Amino acid sequence: MPRLKVSRSALHGRGVYAAEEIGKGVKVIEYVGKRVSAREAERVAEEQLCRSSKSGTGAVYLFTINKKYDIDGNVPWNKARLINHSCDPNCEAQNIRGHIWIVSKRKIKTGEELTYNYGFGMDSWQDHKCRCGSPKCLGYIVAASSRGALSRVLKRRRV
Numbered sequence: 001m002p003r004l005k006v007s008r009s010a011l012h013g014r015g016v017y018a019a020e021e022i023g024k025g026v027k028v029i030e031y032v033g034k035r036v037s038a039r040e041a042e043r044v045a046e047e048q049l050c051r052s053s054k055s056g057t058g059a060v061y062l063f064t065i066n067k068k069y070d071i072d073g074n075v076p077w078n079k080a081r082l083i084n085h086s087c088d089p090n091c092e093a094q095n096i097r098g099h100i101w102i103v104s105k106r107k108i109k110t111g112e113e114l115t116y117n118y119g120f121g122m123d124s125w126q127d128h129k130c131r132c133g134s135p136k137c138l139g140y141i142v143a144a145s146s147r148g149a150l151s152r153v154l155k156r157r158r159v
């Protein structure tokens with residue numbers, strides 16, 4: 001795995017940076033955490049969502065592994081939880097045989113901040129404001145697959 005470093009981020013709080021050049025398609029870091037049942041995950045999500053709407057930032061640390069289990073990554077030993085969201089990210093989260101990996105989508109230069117799309121659904125988009133600063137930013141954090149739907153909603157509101 002490539003060397004990484006944690007430091008203050010221009011995007012939000014702390015961030016994770018490449019300490020060496022990373023090629024495309026590399027498993028950069030595993031997103032680790034506590035295994036929770038799907039039912040427990042619903043409760044945890046509710047709690048994290050509540051806290052994040054108060055602070056105005058996206059902070060839900062759950063990844064679905066399969067129908068039965070989720071990973072709750074809100075634990076101190078999960079360095080990947082510090083990776084920020086971007087609407088134009090250089091990494092993506094992949095479920096590889098039951099493990100969540102942050103995988104590079106393109107070549108990443110030394111010193112570049114790692115980002116991935118947090119992939120939130122459309123049901124709570126208003127709770128997750130985005131300030132990633134990318135030209136593709138919609139102002140809210142949603143999954144790549146929901147970007148079209150959200151931009152239509154936002155367009156309608158502006159009219």
Ligand SMILES: [Zn+2]
Nearest residue numbers: 087130132137
């Ligand atoms: Zn954004």
